[in-house]
Amino acid sequence: MNYKIIFSDMDYTLLNHNLQISQKNKNAIQKLSAKNIPFVLCTGRGIYGVEPFVKELSLTKGYVITQNGAAIYELPHLNLIEMYSFPAEEIRIALQEAQKLGIDIQLYYDRILMTERLSPRVIAYSQRMEVDITLIPDALEYNGNLTKCLFNGPAQKLSQLKEIVTPHLEGKVNMFFSNKEYWEITGLEASKGKAALRLAQKLGIPSSSIVAMGDSENDISMLQAAGLGIAVSNAPESVKKSAHKVLEISCDEDAVAHVIEEYF
Structure with missing residues (x-):
């Protein structure tokens, strides 16, 4: 399958249990960006909890979804382009x-x-x-x-x-x-899944070409909306059951890099 975009949860998916991004994950994301394939942070955090990681990843174009789909911001200046209240x-x-x-x-x-x-x-x-x-x-x-x-x-x-x-x-x-x-x-209009689909549509990308990664209950809508929804191994059973694929590795083992290398 020709996947064209990846949406990733942050805490305990991209970030490890110390709330850090591994060097291997950083390198994989930067290589993906160099191919002009969007890597979209999709998180329950507010934008203030995302900004330091946007800088760390050197993301200068694309989008960030925050507050579980209630707000979408455009890089590089994190201008608010969509909000549901x-x-x-x-x-x-x-x-x-x-x-x-x-x-x-x-x-x-x-x-x-x-x-x-x-x-x-x-x-x-x-x-x-x-x-x-x-x-x-x-x-x-x-x-x-x-x-x-x-x-x-x-x-x-x-x-x-x-x-x-x-x-x-x-x-x-x-x-x-x-x-x-x-x-x-x-x-009701704010969920990670709905936000991911709206953004993909804006970019002309069909849902079948979406990869999404997550670990928590608030990620389920995004995993189900994607062509390929992937749960990390540290996800609870309810999340794993909602995913198309469950990794054998956790957020502490460069899970995002593994997915990028395998599918992109």
Whole structure:
């Protein structure tokens, strides 16, 4: 098959468990770029958590998909070209229940991250993503639009939240775990799969010519949308079942370089 574009998740797919890009992955991506084959970062991170890696990879043309498909930026200047948001009021019940459970709420609109308190979890997240935080008194009082909402807490509490909220919001928004301590909500039009297909169409590339790589629940739509959806070996079983191919190697073993070398 003649594949023409690759969409890659970042954390624990391109990035290893130390959140670093291996030299072998860097070299493979740079060789791919030299062939004018797009390598598109497709992540749940906000753009601020992607910019350092764009520079590290020396990506100067193409696109970046962030916030689980809610925003697409064009290189080299990372100009926003597409954004999908939803009214915060739509997820009011999720915000209420999260407050009751003591789960940290993180509200996003493009580059802005809002939260009610600087808990250790929120501080750790902001340091990891290198993002400034806007404090708000009460998430329930925010009446603007959101590109996504992230609930940051222990896995057990997030599972409780999901169980309570899903019957009320199913079919109205997208809900998924991006890792065991992050449960996220985006608008219906915002998913990695939909964003990948829209961008491929813009570039005149059929879905059959797409390769996508991922490891988490929020990657499933992208793996299913691609002509070849690939899960790394460290992905959970639910993600592996959604992929066309499961690698025998993990994000710690240059998985992205392996795929580029085999299919491009």
